[in-house]
Amino acid sequence: MLYTYILPYIALISAVAFFLGRSRALAAARQIGDIRSLHSLPGHYGMLAALGCAIPALLIFAVWQIVEPSIITTIITHSLPAEMQQLSKNEFSLILNDIRNIVTGNIVSNSANEAIREAAEQYIELQTGYQSIITILVTAAMILCTGGIYYWIKADLRARNIVESVIMFLLFSCSVVAVLTTVGIVLSVLFESLRFFKAVPLTDFLFGLDWSPQTAMRADQEGSSGAFGAVPVFAGTMLIATIAMIVAIPIGLMSAIYLSEYARPAFRTIAKPMLEILAGIPTVVYGFFAALTVAPFLRDSGSLFGLSISSESAMAAGLVMGIMIIPFISSLSDDVIHAVPQAMRDGSLGLGATKFETIKNVVMPAALPGIVGGVLLAVSRAIGETMIVVMAAGLSANLTANPFKAVTTVTVQIVTLLVGDQEFDSPKTLAAFALGLFLFLFTLILNFIALRVVRRYREQYE
Incomplete structure (x- = not known):
């Protein structure tokens, strides 16, 4: 994977931000007295800096992971020969799968035609180029956010309250994701089941005594009706x-x-x-x-x-x-x-x-x-x-x-x-x-x- 280093990289920079925030809080405390003059513990200021560094970078990376396949696929699609672009949806999806398989190394490029090999090479070039761009954006976001929080840290800053609010929001988001995942699973099963009951009556399904789901794959094919x-x-x-x-x-x-x-x-x-x-x-x-x-x-x-x-x-x-x-x-x-x-x-x-x-x-x-x-x-x-x-x-x-x-x-x-x-x-x-x-x-x-x-x-x- 091209992006395997991103998460360790973000974690490393966030750790540096933690120590910078903590040292900034200790320096502010020495200027006005001692550590008891701080509103929060030094660790809270460090955690605030670490969260401010990591969250924007993770958001940028997550959004790009979602939109990257569609962007690269669109570019690759327009670069393919016209005769390939005019294929049916199913046939064209097979070509895109061949390109992705070459990129991931699941199939050998010598077994594909010239156009697919060139598209796979272009896919790798685009991934590499976008990798550099995302790395620069993530680095810039971490530096800017860490620098802003570093200069924002004062002795009277309510760092503990901010950190607890952020963590509470993250915990709430995780709970929402779990609930929405459950709802999504139920709805996906429900919708597909409704499609089934349009073809097979519910009473036949619930009270029928014969289970033989084999059906013919094509209209002209002999086979069981199920x-x-x-x-x-x-x-x-x-x-x-x-x-x-x-x-x-x-x-x-x-x-x-x-x-x-x-x-x-x-x-x-x-x-x-x-x-x-x-x-x-x-x-x-x-x-x-x-x-x-x-x-x-x-x-x-x-x-x-x-x-x-x-x-x-x-x-x-x-x-x-x-x-x-x-x-x-x-x-x-x-x-x-x-x-x-x-x-x-x-x-x-x-x-x-x-x-x-x-x-x-x-x-x-x-x-x-x-x-x-x-x-x-x-x-x-x-x-x-x-x-x-x-x-x-x-x-x-x-x-x-x-x-x-x-x-x-x-x-x-x-x-x-x-x-x-x-x-x-x-x-x-x-x-x-x-x-x-x-x-x-x-x-x-x-x-x-x-x-x-x-x-x-x-x-x-x-």
Whole structure:
């Protein structure tokens, strides 16, 4: 990248500005007495100078990063031969992609024609030239702003108030960016889902029992017209998630209670990190474990009892997924239970309650909000898992409650629908957004239910 040095360069100059501002404040303090005559600490004056140096430079750099591709692309477009400029939009975009790939080194320039090679060379020249210009502008902005603040620093300058206001504005901006990002994700999924529901009725999607999203890519091509009944996909998701939670919730919660209330400190110090290692194992490793160990074991065990168990089954995926999410419940619940004040336990024991009764009637109600949060996180993790399902449960959208049959989930189908040569505006591709929308709504409902449960038990406890 041509601009990789800009951010370290800005950080270095801002550090110099910090020490200049701080020394200026100390000099102003010596002129009128001592450091106690300053309105703010010397570090606040240095921070003011550093912020005044960095913020304008970062704004210039950020704006240029946004507008640079369009400016250079426009110049390159007008420099291409006329016959290339008259190509269709899709064909011309392929030429621009070839130019960018040559610039980034993804393809060899010898494989492109002369016009594209020349355009790539011009692209690099423009980038290099604009790099020098932006460096000069950033340097000039930092020098001017630092110099202005340097001479502005006086003993009575309210540097602390200004710095705190700037930092508060930056924190507020970060919060706004996070909120707007969430809104943007929701709206993008919603708009594409509405496009899908224009082609496929909502009732067919929600209540249809056949999921076969394959469609013909062209009007003259033979192929399926597609069936978009999502009930089998939703049922498979719930089946695998239910199996996973049946495994994870009891084991995770009971292990958390033991580690927090019964285990010795030495054992807890060793056992908890070992349990949390499960959360750090890549999901593809769990997928291998499910496909190569658990699924064959279930199939062979079922044959001993005369049961027909598929090589790819919801049970295999659910069991391994449950093992994977045990740390989410165990670790969070252990921390929450461990945080319950010891005085509450002592009071219960002092009234004659047994240790089990204390855990059941005092500790668990007090820790319930955190436990519900951990369970909710585990449910969301189970619903959003993809790799284990692909490797252990398969891609077949079967409407069944039999855990020994092959099923699929929403996330697996989203990945499948967005891979391939299908046009982006086809119902097959847009179906992925519809599935994502309802997955989001389901997660939202889970959060609402969890909040209601927490509020109810908090009221009873208080």
